[in-house]
Amino acid sequence: MSGGAGRQGRDGGADSPELSIIIPIYNEERILEGAVVELCDRLVGCGFGYEILLAENGSIDGTVAIAGALAERFAQVQTFSVGEPNYGRALRLGIARARGSIVICEEIDLCDTEFQLRAHGMLSQGTIDMVIGSKLIAGAEDERPLFRHAASEIYSALLRVTLGFRGTDTHGLKAFRKATVGPVAARCVVDRDVFASELVIRAYREGLEVVEIPVRLREKRPPSINLVRRVPAVLHNLARLAWAIGIRG
Helix, strand or coil, X not given: CCCCCCCECCCCCCCCCCEEEEEEECCCCCCHHHHHHHHHHHCCCCCCCEEEEEXXXXXXXXXXXXXXXXXXXXXXXXXXXXXXXXXXXXXXXXXXXXXXXXXXXXXXXXXXXXXXXHHHHHHHCCCCCEEEEEXXXXXXXXXXXXXXXXXXXXXXXXXXXXXXXXXXXXXXXXXXXXXXXXXXXXXXXXXXXXXXXXXHHHXXXXXXXXXXXXXXXXXXXXCCCCHHHHHHHHHHHHHHHHHHHHHCC
């Protein structure tokens, strides 16, 4: 499913977007419409064309219908479905579909326009390839429950120990130039939650210019998938990632 052109413009310039915002969505019927409308409102007068790609993956509520209605309502919004709950595959396909020279991987419960505009300005200079909005770097404000912050710290530590990760965070907000990072995404082999980590680690390893900036994390709703239930799958995919990057390269 995808939206065509000709609906409300909101000054986005969807026919020739400079910026592509990819938002994976899964069972988000409660917040989807409000978040997308607010994002479009905040980007009014931003000075560049943009598109919003809603990457639906395996929803069983009203998410698909709401996303389709938003694509009909706004010229800047498109939506597609991957047919299964798979965050990484949704991001990968969104990156491949993105028409903008700058791509931002967002989260529907964040939609941080401050990060989007700052990252766009940094990447437009042409000397930086990727900007990561880190919730773990000095100066960041992580307002999630303490156990979720701790889980993020442990996960990043695992990446540093097993794969030599040099940053502080791989999940969450990321922005990059498609010309340099798009081919890296195409070479990634792991999907689901760990795709984002593989993308960032490969970017570092391939010598791209990666910069982290602190963000303030204020979620609009609890996680759509239980953290404890995610652990076995994440560990399994981490093992696959260690094999793919650490051994195969």
